[in-house]
Amino acid sequence: MTQAIKIDNLKYNYNNDQVLFDGFNLTIDSGQWVALVGHNGSGKSTLAKLILGLIAANSGNIDVFGERLTVDTVHHVREQIGMVFQNPDNQFVGATVADDVAFGLENKQIPSVEMPRMIDEALSIVGMLDFKDREPHMLSGGQKQRVALASVLALQPKIIILDEATAMLDPDGRATIMHTLQDLKARFGHDITFVTITHDMDEAILADRVVVINDGQLILDGTPANVFSQYDVIHNNGLELPFAGELAEKLDAKPKSYLDERELIQWLSRLNK
Amino acid sequence: MAITFEQVNFSYGAGTTLAQRVLHDITVDMPTGKVTAIVGQTGSGKSTLIQHINGLLKPTSGQIRIDDFELTASTKEKELVNLRQKVGIVFQFPENQLFANTVLEDVMYAPLNFGATKDAAKLEAARALNRVGVSEDLWGKSPFELSGGQMRRVAMAGTLASNPSVVVMDEPAAGLDPKGQTELLSIVLELKKLGKTIIFISHQMDHVVAVADQVVVMNEGRVVAKETPRQLFNRELSWFQTMKLDLPKAGQLAEKLKDKGVTLSRRPLDLGELAELINQEVGHE
Numbered sequence: 104m105t106q107a108i109k110i111d112n113l114k115y116n117y118n119n120d121q122v123l124f125d126g127f128n129l130t131i132d133s134g135q136w137v138a139l140v141g142h143n144g145s146g147k148s149t150l151a152k153l154i155l156g157l158i159a160a161n162s163g164n165i166d167v168f169g170e171r172l173t174v175d176t177v178h179h180v181r182e183q184i185g186m187v188f189q190n191p192d193n194q195f196v197g198a199t200v201a202d203d204v205a206f207g208l209e210n211k212q213i214p215s216v217e218m219p220r221m222i223d224e225a226l227s228i229v230g231m232l233d234f235k236d237r238e239p240h241m242l243s244g245g246q247k248q249r250v251a252l253a254s255v256l257a258l259q260p261k262i263i264i265l266d267e268a269t270a271m272l273d274p275d276g277r278a279t280i281m282h283t284l285q286d287l288k289a290r291f292g293h294d295i296t297f298v299t300i301t302h303d304m305d306e307a308i309l310a311d312r313v314v315v316i317n318d319g320q321l322i323l324d325g326t327p328a329n330v331f332s333q334y335d336v337i338h339n340n341g342l343e344l345p346f347a348g349e350l351a352e353k354l355d356a357k358p359k360s361y362l363d364e365r366e367l368i369q370w371l372s373r374l375n376k
Numbered sequence: 377m378a379i380t381f382e383q384v385n386f387s388y389g390a391g392t393t394l395a396q397r398v399l400h401d402i403t404v405d406m407p408t409g410k411v412t413a414i415v416g417q418t419g420s421g422k423s424t425l426i427q428h429i430n431g432l433l434k435p436t437s438g439q440i441r442i443d444d445f446e447l448t449a450s451t452k453e454k455e456l457v458n459l460r461q462k463v464g465i466v467f468q469f470p471e472n473q474l475f476a477n478t479v480l481e482d483v484m485y486a487p488l489n490f491g492a493t494k495d496a497a498k499l500e501a502a503r504a505l506n507r508v509g510v511s512e513d514l515w516g517k518s519p520f521e522l523s524g525g526q527m528r529r530v531a532m533a534g535t536l537a538s539n540p541s542v543v544v545m546d547e548p549a550a551g552l553d554p555k556g557q558t559e560l561l562s563i564v565l566e567l568k569k570l571g572k573t574i575i576f577i578s579h580q581m582d583h584v585v586a587v588a589d590q591v592v593v594m595n596e597g598r599v600v601a602k603e604t605p606r607q608l609f610n611r612e613l614s615w616f617q618t619m620k621l622d623l624p625k626a627g628q629l630a631e632k633l634k635d636k637g638v639t640l641s642r643r644p645l646d647l648g649e650l651a652e653l654i655n656q657e658v659g660h661e
């Protein structure tokens with residue numbers, strides 16, 4: 104199994120701040136979808152920025168597809184990762200929505216004859232084709248997030264990191280993005296890796312693996328079913344279970360083990376027979 | 377302070393060739409001491425609408441009454457000073473409203489600006505920061521050196537510290553962790569108890585159910601519904617699809633149960649109600 108991201112004994116702190124990561128380890132296999140969750144300030148965005156080489160670790164190593172992240176390799180590493188930042192305003196570079204998507208493609212030296220089609224394709228996935236000629240800064244919050252996503256999708260990177268990229272989307276937009284990720288996974292299998300940072304546990308549950316961090320420390324790591332069986336640990340870390348999990352906790356007749364929504368519904372319908 | 381929109385139209389770039397008509401003939405009221413939730417799909421005009429409440433945007437035509445103040449296209453900037461003190465807005469992107477050197481100074485700014493002494497402002501700021509869960513070791517940091525959720529909390533503290541009569545929150549839960557979201561909802565209810573008029577924009581129907589007295593639904597720049605959460609979420613499913621809205625999670629799960637042959641006696645609004653219905657009605661025949 105190829106390792107998409109390998110973080111080994113990572114140490115990091117912001118300027119004069121206390122130590123955030125102190126010997127952090129995490130390996131993500133190629134083809135995996137990892138949901139990264141944790142309370143506010145636990146270090147999720149910092150970790151994403153470290154992987155992208157936007158900030159440099161104090162010590163420890165980060166490898167992306169076996170390539171060690173250093174000053175010399177940082178550009179090559181970044182080319183393989185598409186990241187949507189927590190605040191889309193920080194990421195717009197183009198004067199129009201279309202330019203913004205084009206920017207990344209130009210950087211990747213995509214032949215210019217192919218670009219219009221790729222731009223249109225990405226914008227239509229997120230439902231923003233009609234806004235092609237608009238200025239990114241003059242869009243609604245959710246529209247900005249959609250454009251930021253389109254810019255990353257257009258690049259077809261091998262690793263996609265979404266930092267709360269659905270936080271301001273309407274229900275329809277959220278569903279579209281989640282379906283898009285599922286489609287990409289079905290299409291590219293082991294060749295596409297996702298890291299989705301989210302506070303929405305019903306989104307986290309769609310991943311193959313859920314990683315919970317707290318103040319730079321890895322607290323839980325496993326399948327969604329595994330992680331969300333830990334009711335107390337999850338709650339003590341400022342989190343909650345997916346809706347179906349919270350519901351099961353409140354039932355008089357409780358299922359014996361953690362069930363996801365589909366399983367819980369099935370269990371309840373059998374109970375009713 | 378009651379807020380009334382009367383036949384409000386608004387275009388970005390009004391009078392230019394690039395004019396974009398965004399709000400169409402909005403007539404709606406947001407009563408004193410109540411929580412009005414505003415929902416609607418991306419780009420439906422929610423943020424544009426609420427920026428009229430403190431005169432950041434002025435209607436192209438029509439008027440907005442905020443207590444005894446009347447905002448129209450011809451209202452002058454200097455007439456707005458008073459209004460700005462009474463209306464506090466937590467914006468959709470918190471970064472855009474942070475500016476001071478430290479977190480504490482940022483939150484102290486409004487009370488100082490409105491005439492509080494330095495000590496009083498500090499007290500207000502400390503109280504607000506504690507209320508939103510910003511720990512004291514962050515108070516001396518630059519507000520730009522915070523995590524996304526921490527920034528959101530500081531922005532919220534800034535608004536609370538100025539003690540406005542009207543509190544407007546534009547997707548305040550975005551970026552907050554689950555515990556922070558629960559806290560936010562309890563802050564909203566607390567503000568309501570204090571008699572404040574609250575406007576709460578959200579894409580999360582569960583949050584709407586938890587706090588709202590009335591829900592205003594926007595679609596393509598128009599108000600298409602205004603009713604209580606109970607009324608709203610009892611509408612036909614097809615209506616929600618057209619408006620690209622969701623039921624609250626409890627209602628969604630109840631609908632899925634129904635598809636599997638488990639029909640509850642009513643459509644629940646929240647987790648508690650759903651659990652209660654299941655406990656009473658499922659498996660006890």
Ligand SMILES: Nc1ncnc2c1ncn2[C@@H]1O[C@H](COP(=O)(O)OP(=O)(O)OP(=O)(O)O)[C@@H](O)[C@H]1O
Pocket residue numbers: 117118120123141142143144145146147148149150189520521522523524525526551553
């Ligand atoms: N630029 C910065 N300078 C100094 N400290 C920072 C900076 N950015 C973040 N921090 C601090 O580092 C810690 C981790 O922040 P980070 O942004 O990684 O958290 P997060 O898990 O992404 O949180 P959130 O859910 O709120 O987005 C926080 O305590 C934060 O205050």
Ligand SMILES: Nc1ncnc2c1ncn2[C@@H]1O[C@H](COP(=O)(O)OP(=O)(O)OP(=O)(O)O)[C@@H](O)[C@H]1O
Pocket residue numbers: 240241242243244245246271273388396398416417418419420421422423424425468
């Ligand atoms: N500064 C601006 N200039 C021109 N058009 C704008 C500007 N800001 C927003 N718009 C447009 O006005 C419409 C309404 O935007 P608004 O921000 O009010 O939507 P919203 O309901 O808050 O959406 P969201 O849920 O995505 O935040 C959108 O189509 C948007 O593109």
Ligand SMILES: [Mg+2]
Pocket residue numbers: 147148149189266523524525
């Ligand atoms: Mg973050």
Ligand SMILES: [Mg+2]
Pocket residue numbers: 243244245422423424468546
């Ligand atoms: Mg908005």
